[in-house]
């Protein structure tokens with residue numbers, strides 16, 4: 043029998059790698075995990091968690107404004123970016139420690155260094171060769187900035203979390219969820235914010251009603267959204283950055299944040315040494331069990347470019363641990379994965395968009411409501427909430443739920459359970475609502491709009 047140093051060697055202690063390592067160890071496997079940067083990976087350090095903390099910070103401006111309508115006088119207000127970042131950093135350090143404790147308590151050996159694949163059963167860390175029955179690639183992804191004159195002056199979300207001061211003027215380039223979230227954060231904290239996206243409308247892949255509603259709401263709040271616009275060149279003049287757009291016009295900013303996509307972090311990983319197939323964008327090609335074309339090498343999470351979300355990386359990790367060390371071959375399920383976008387206001391979505399349902403030849407009914415949230419009847423804000431259901435005419439099943447408005451992420455999580463149970467519109471209608479909430483609209487929508 044061949045002897046290996048470990049049953050499982052995981053490269054990357056992010057959302058996926060930590061979960062796969064500790065659960066595999068719990069099933070009795072001898073496990074080591076290599077981490078070159080920070081325990082907890084993107085989500086904990088430069089992703090979901092610090093992002094949501096910054097979103098909370100940015101909402102206080104609205105809360106303080108809204109308070110007046112409810113009789114509160116709020117005195118002198120000041121925002122201190124340095125305190126926010128210091129407090130955020132402290133919380134992240136705490137979480138790094140929690141991840142370390144979890145791994146150690148599970149019996150996983152932590153190797154804090156860069157790991158590289160040498161062959162199908164061997165990795166190298168700092169010149170030392172280590173063998174494993176299975177290698178799990180969980181290296182995540184990295185932000186991508188296109189090359190153009192002056193692109194070196196642009197920052198990405200990684201740097202945005204550690205800026206020394208709040209910029210007065212910010213440009214966000216890109217129309218995905220990270221772009222709209224940062225536009226909301228900077229604007230909420232007081233920066234003059236402009237967002238560029240080179241197509242007609244941002245948030246590609248989301249329901250068109252979400253895309254349009256969010257654009258309207260962001261504009262109402264004062265974010266300068268510019269579609270069919272892109273930067274051709276950035277020049278630095280003392281502390282300021284001058285961006286020249288493709289139409290020749292110019293705009294100045296103190297920071298220009300590119301949120302233009304992320305690529306798998308598979309460069310310099312040595313996967314080619316083991317003959318592991320990669321997609322042209324560098325993502326590891328895997329089967330439904332997250333196995334690469336090499337029997338002993340698996341890959342999970344962002345580096346496989348399936349759905350770049352923390353809970354998905356975790357589900358893939360659980361499936362690999364069950365498959366390899368618990369005698370239960372498991373394929374993760376990607377059906378009805380709910381997501382939230384922590385823009386201001388928030389978006390939540392699960393299931394098919396109206397467009398997807400039509401493309402898949404469903405005959406559908408569409409229910410939609412747009413209303414002023416009760417809270418804003420006293421605040422003077424003209425923010426609107428949008429909620430929408432896409433229903434299959436043939437089976438009456440709800441195929442998609444979409445929302446823009448406060449707490450959309452919290453509300454849509456429950457809807458995802460209903461959709462996974464195959465709930466019908468009749469069952470939604472038979473459910474008694476919670477009054478007065480926005481969520482009750484999902485069970486009281488009676489008028490078809492399409």
Ligand SMILES: Cc1cc2nc3c(=O)[nH]c(=O)nc-3n(C[C@H](O)[C@H](O)[C@H](O)COP(=O)(O)OP(=O)(O)OC[C@H]3O[C@@H](n4cnc5c(N)ncnc54)[C@H](O)[C@@H]3O)c2cc1C
Pocket residue numbers: 053054055056057058059076077078079080081082083084085086088089090091093155156157158180181182183199220307311342343344345349350351352353355
């Ligand atoms: C700004 C931002 C906001 C986000 N917000 C959300 C959100 O709200 N909700 C959500 O679900 N998802 C969100 N995500 C996505 C989420 O963070 C990722 O999907 C998730 O972290 C992927 O987990 P992973 O295990 O694949 O990779 P990661 O968490 O990135 O972990 C990979 C780890 O591997 C390490 N590594 C890489 N190469 C090596 C090597 N050769 N040797 C040793 N170590 C290595 C890296 O240092 C890293 O720690 C966000 C992402 C960003 C950037």
